[in-house]
Amino acid sequence: MTAESAEHRVHWPVPPHDGYTVDDLFTLPDLPPHTEMIDGSLVFVSPQGHFHFAMIHLLANGLRSTLPPDFRVAAEMTVVLDRHNAPEPDVFVARADALTSHDQTRYAAADVLLVIEVVSPDSTARDRDAKPRKYAAAGIPNFWLVEMAGEDDHPVVQVYELGKVTGTYALTGIYHDHVKISVPYDIDIDLTTFDRY
Template sequence: MTAESVKHRVQWPVPPQDGYTVDDLFTLPDLPRHTELIDGSLVFVSPQRYFRYAMIHLLAHGLRSTLPPDLKVVCEMTVVLDRRNGPEPDISVIRAEALTDRRQTHFKAADVLLAVEVVSPDSEARDRDYKPHKYAAAGIPHYWLVDMAGQDDHPVVQVYERGEATGTYALTGIHHDHVKVSVPYDIDIDLAAIDQY
């Protein structure tokens, strides 16, 4: 090993015996952007596909177009679910009063009405399995899972709603061309508009 290779080594933090907490997530120095905390483990984001970028912008714009004044749309902000879980949904619809400061770095699960995840190759299992389970357990009433389908890689949005009796999500619709729903508010998004981003 040369002095040059030692000089460029990354010093990764050593996890505590019981795993990290959300306090650690917000105070550990030099974490890469968009680091998430899942079950006490830090999760780093790998390079993303253009599809993810375009869908986040398309959906955020569409969600804002009919947004009631008591709600806000935020992208890639940490949502604290509990002491050991601080995921970062691609998009969240939050209560406007939850935004208290422009330096704010996170929101509480109780302030989130909708969490949206756009599937990436490195996050597929988390987006399909872990995160929906955790979002539902934390009481977030709505969840959207966005993926590509078909030979043309067109967007597909799966819409889920949390059942109060079960505390789990149930699929309420699969949208290929248009997302038109009435909860958590009236939303109408043309998915074909992805080509504009």
């Protein structure tokens, strides 16, 4: 082994036998930005592409345009679901009184009304399967999944609502051009403005 290869060796943290906890997520040194915790494992996020970036801003701005004063929109912040799960939704809506400090780094699932995941090539399975199941189990009432579609790669928003009896999400609509719904509040987002971001 050369001195150069030894210098570039990465020292990954070794997880405890029963996996990491949320406390570890916030105390382990030198974690990359936007590290998530899924089932006690650390998930490092790849650099985001333009579609991902543009959709986060389009949706956050759209949600804020009709936001009631008792709600708050956040992006790319940790939501603690349980002791071993702390994902970072791309966008979410929480109760305004859940923000207790400008130094705050996380929200509790009980304070979140809507989570949105924008699918990226490296997060497809997590965004379509693992995260929705965990958000539903944590009782978050609304979930949106956003993907590219068609030859022009336009955004498609799938809207889901948590079934009170089943405890799972049910699809309530698929939107290609315009999201106009009344849950969790009156929302009106023009998806055709995507190319402006």
